Amino acid sequence: MAKDNKFLAIVVSIFIPPLGVVIHKGADKDALINLILTLLFYLPGLIHAIWVITNK
Numbered sequence: 001m002a003k004d005n006k007f008l009a010i011v012v013s014i015f016i017p018p019l020g021v022v023i024h025k026g027a028d029k030d031a032l033i034n035l036i037l038t039l040l041f042y043l044p045g046l047i048h049a050i051w052v053i054t055n056k
Helices: 003-015 017-025 029-040 042-055
Strands: none
Touching (some): 017 029, 017 042, 029 042
């Protein structure tokens, strides 16, 4: 993944965490986990999105 796409995914994740994960990894289990975390409370979804984008 190009560095600029990673930056774009992080910026999008600040506003809509599941969308940032989908941009970076596609619609897989991480996107579903992030959607559930975001629906429960915004902050866990944001933390998970940034973790997925920066570590994988």
